Amino acid sequence: MQSFATLLDRLSFEPSRNGKLRLIETYLRVEPDPERGYGLAAMTGSLKFRHATPSLVRVLLRDRVDPLLFNLSYQFVGDLSETVAMLWPEPVERGTPPALSTVVETLAATTRAAFPGQLTIWLDALDATGRWALLKLITGSMRIGVSSRLAKTALAALGKRDVNEIEDIWHGLEPPFVKLFAWLDGSGPDLDTINPAPFRPPMLAHPLLDRDMNGLDPGEFVAEWKWDGIRVSAVAGQSGNDPAVARLFSRTGEDISPAFPDLLASVQRDRFGAATIDGELLVVRDGLVQPFGVLQQRLNRKSVTPKLLAEFPIEMRAYDLLAEGADDLRALPFLERRKRLEAFIARLDDPRITLSPLVPFADWDALARIRADPAAAGAGADADAIEGLMLKRRDSAYVIGRPRGLWFKWKRDPFNVDAVLMYAQLGSGKRSSLYSDFTFGVWRAGVDGDELVPVGKAYFGFTDAELSQINKFIRANTVSKYGPVREVVHTADAGLVFEIAFEGLNLSKRHKSGIAMRFPRISRIRWEKPTREADRLETLTAMLS
Amino acid sequence: MGANAVTKTNDLLTLTATGLYCPPGDFHIDAMRAVPRNLVTHAHGDHARAGHGAVLATAETLDIMAMRLGSDFCGTRQVASYGVRQRVGDVTVSFHPAGHILGSAQIAIEQDGFRVVVSGDYKRAVDPTCAGFEVVRCDAFVTEATFGLPIFAFPDAGDEVARLFASLAMFPERTHVVSAYSLGKAQRLMALIRQAGYDRPVWQHGATARIAGYYVDAGIDLGDIRLVETATPAELAGQIVIGPPAAVKGSWSARFADPLIVGASGWMQVRARARQTGVQLPLVVSDHADWPALCATVLATGCPELWVTHGETEALVHWAGLQGIEARPLDLIGYGDEEAEPDAATPVDTIPAG
Numbered sequence: 023m024q025s026f027a028t029l030l031d032r033l034s035f036e037p038s039r040n041g042k043l044r045l046i047e048t049y050l051r052v053e054p055d056p057e058r059g060y061g062l063a064a065m066t067g068s069l070k071f072r073h074a075t076p077s078l079v080r081v082l083l084r085d086r087v088d089p090l091l092f093n094l095s096y097q098f099v100g101d102l103s104e105t106v107a108m109l110w111p112e113p114v115e116r117g118t119p120p121a122l123s124t125v126v127e128t129l130a131a132t133t134r135a136a137f138p139g140q141l142t143i144w145l146d147a148l149d150a151t152g153r154w155a156l157l158k159l160i161t162g163s164m165r166i167g168v169s170s171r172l173a174k175t176a177l178a179a180l181g182k183r184d185v186n187e188i189e190d191i192w193h194g195l196e197p198p199f200v201k202l203f204a205w206l207d208g209s210g211p212d213l214d215t216i217n218p219a220p221f222r223p224p225m226l227a228h229p230l231l232d233r234d235m236n237g238l239d240p241g242e243f244v245a246e247w248k249w250d251g252i253r254v255s256a257v258a259g260q261s262g263n264d265p266a267v268a269r270l271f272s273r274t275g276e277d278i279s280p281a282f283p284d285l286l287a288s289v290q291r292d293r294f295g296a297a298t299i300d301g302e303l304l305v306v307r308d309g310l311v312q313p314f315g316v317l318q319q320r321l322n323r324k325s326v327t328p329k330l331l332a333e334f335p336i337e338m339r340a341y342d343l344l345a346e347g348a349d350d351l352r353a354l355p356f357l358e359r360r361k362r363l364e365a366f367i368a369r370l371d372d373p374r375i376t377l378s379p380l381v382p383f384a385d386w387d388a389l390a391r392i393r394a395d396p397a398a399a400g401a402g403a404d405a406d407a408i409e410g411l412m413l414k415r416r417d418s419a420y421v422i423g424r425p426r427g428l429w430f431k432w433k434r435d436p437f438n439v440d441a442v443l444m445y446a447q448l449g450s451g452k453r454s455s456l457y458s459d460f461t462f463g464v465w466r467a468g469v470d471g472d473e474l475v476p477v478g479k480a481y482f483g484f485t486d487a488e489l490s491q492i493n494k495f496i497r498a499n500t501v502s503k504y505g506p507v508r509e510v511v512h513t514a515d516a517g518l519v520f521e522i523a524f525e526g527l528n529l530s531k532r533h534k535s536g537i538a539m540r541f542p543r544i545s546r547i548r549w550e551k552p553t554r555e556a557d558r559l560e561t562l563t564a565m566l567s
Numbered sequence: 568m569g570a571n572a573v574t575k576t577n578d579l580l581t582l583t584a585t586g587l588y589c590p591p592g593d594f595h596i597d598a599m600r601a602v603p604r605n606l607v608t609h610a611h612g613d614h615a616r617a618g619h620g621a622v623l624a625t626a627e628t629l630d631i632m633a634m635r636l637g638s639d640f641c642g643t644r645q646v647a648s649y650g651v652r653q654r655v656g657d658v659t660v661s662f663h664p665a666g667h668i669l670g671s672a673q674i675a676i677e678q679d680g681f682r683v684v685v686s687g688d689y690k691r692a693v694d695p696t697c698a699g700f701e702v703v704r705c706d707a708f709v710t711e712a713t714f715g716l717p718i719f720a721f722p723d724a725g726d727e728v729a730r731l732f733a734s735l736a737m738f739p740e741r742t743h744v745v746s747a748y749s750l751g752k753a754q755r756l757m758a759l760i761r762q763a764g765y766d767r768p769v770w771q772h773g774a775t776a777r778i779a780g781y782y783v784d785a786g787i788d789l790g791d792i793r794l795v796e797t798a799t800p801a802e803l804a805g806q807i808v809i810g811p812p813a814a815v816k817g818s819w820s821a822r823f824a825d826p827l828i829v830g831a832s833g834w835m836q837v838r839a840r841a842r843q844t845g846v847q848l849p850l851v852v853s854d855h856a857d858w859p860a861l862c863a864t865v866l867a868t869g870c871p872e873l874w875v876t877h878g879e880t881e882a883l884v885h886w887a888g889l890q891g892i893e894a895r896p897l898d899l900i901g902y903g904d905e906e907a908e909p910d911a912a913t914p915v916d917t918i919p920a921g
Contacts, residue, residue, distance in 0.1 A: 034838060035847045088889070090882070090885050091716075091717050091886065094879070108720070
């Protein structure tokens, strides 16, 4: 614990990236297993234990320090962990400081009732820096300016590896990472034996802007549909004589295999072999790709029942092939990977894993027409599940993260609806004195004629000048006030109409209207528009189907 | 004692806009503006100002004041030796080591068997560059409280310097630029570095050089100390450089190879303070008493009455009250900024009153 504390202490004062890397690398080199592994886990946010609350820490000290002296000290220092670490009375005889591994392993097994006693023993055994580090660790607020990526970069340097090699195998590894260190030290077996089905982080695209298009040669790009599902990678592999491993990962590396046993079964087939596919998870009924809202319904279910699997049949549309057998294909140009992907999918011959087609186009104008009407351009009835187009350079390697100039996403125009402002709430931060959270609604038939029903909230999409105009309107048209919330006039004859842009709709039981908007924002303020001419709920529900 | 004692203390010492004043002796202590007769505890700029008529202080304090303020810093000088009692007006005064910097003293004032001790700035930790603090039993103790909060418990200075060496080992190509007051702290660090067995040159800023020379003349071993100007930046890679805070904070540091900024003060114990000053390696090395030392010293003097001159006065006054000691905060404005050294700051006569 003491050397980990020293590391945190140094890191908290080191502003330079190189300096931080050096500190971490040195720590990881010098510390023995399993200590360094838990230190690495702490820096990468991989530790799982219940965090101690600040109030618990405060209570511990209350019995030991005069309250006025505590308050004066806390005001001066401004950080609870630090104040407590400094004020903790030095014991007459200091115990043996706990190892970091002891702390982590004990915390995972300690009951809430036993926690204060355990913490007291440790605080008595550590010096002030050690106490500070311990409190930072257990309250889960390290704030030492080290990202998970930075820690992994230092780790990679330890074994003179590329950080992306670490990213590749990271998911599926557990603290204290003993095998990982052995591989980096050169004393252990190779990495594919550590994790035969690693998460390979996806390559992401930049939005295509008008100014981009002017400089791009359409002949250097291919296009494909951007499906409105969830991005997944399907991975299978085997190390030595161990049983083969198959996993499904979300784009952040979360293992989502248990939620999709139907698709997992396809990845586990012998024909899949050892491979990594990047693709989109979709619900496909009778050959028709369903919009995101339908997939969302399956995702919302906690238990995966045979009924659910039958009702929401899943399919993966494959975009890319990152690895096949022992070959890492990511350095190859896109078109070469595509060729191998096509062959792979053909050989696999599994209706659950299909090829996402390329969309041929002659020039940007033609592509713009395709984007405006995917149905006419070959997507047919699947068009509702298409978010837009992806443009990929023919020669693009598969690069982790969001590299510039290789891939672009060109989304369809968002949905639009005219809605009436109903409630306004004070914002926070730099908008703390302004009404900047707006609840808006659309018309539906009620018992006493038409009524407005809230369908969403928007926080942005307006300029500062517009915000101040809206605020003026709100202050002049408040019907009633509930704390920070004002009800703004919204009748058929009076009120303010917003044109709301959004990315899609989901069914929702939590909302009175039964729907929830994805990413709503104010695209225009319709000062001139009569509220009675705002949209109706039926318009929205029609978009759902 | 009780109410009578308080009255007696007030007879011996009062608080004026200029600082502490002793009416029966007709002198000030560490006056903040020019006065006819001034007793000076130590030579830091916030306590030792120029322009007084007569100044009584230790020989070292007088020498250093002359070096920094000019030989005409006052009308007449009188040397006070540690432990020697002398009449000043209707009182007897004596100077006693305060352990703060070379020549620093507490000042005891006695009349009719009643003794008040003004601590000046002091520390209890061992310092190879000055005489150790001497506890003087008294009826009223006037203490500083720069670090008067229980969060301040300073580690052993030798251990802190060891952290400097650990950093040098880890970053052997970076110039370690230590920010330290040019009077006292810089020399103490040099001495601590030598005590730890480090025998390479220690490089210093011009502002610390004269003082360091004086310390060496006083017989204190600072080893091989050299001026930064005599080396190229490449030669200073991996070396220890010591300079005053204002210089380290400023463009002076930019000349060094990949400088690693080291702070050395009691404030370094609070992370936010260290970060605000751009310090990358904070060393908690202070020339002031930490909280345990303040408390222990107050108790050791046996004083039934305590005045707290400056610093974090509220907590110490509260604590003393709990010990049954009559305590009052003075909150003297103007002390506590040792950086207000004359070589870096404005002349005394332009410092605004109050």
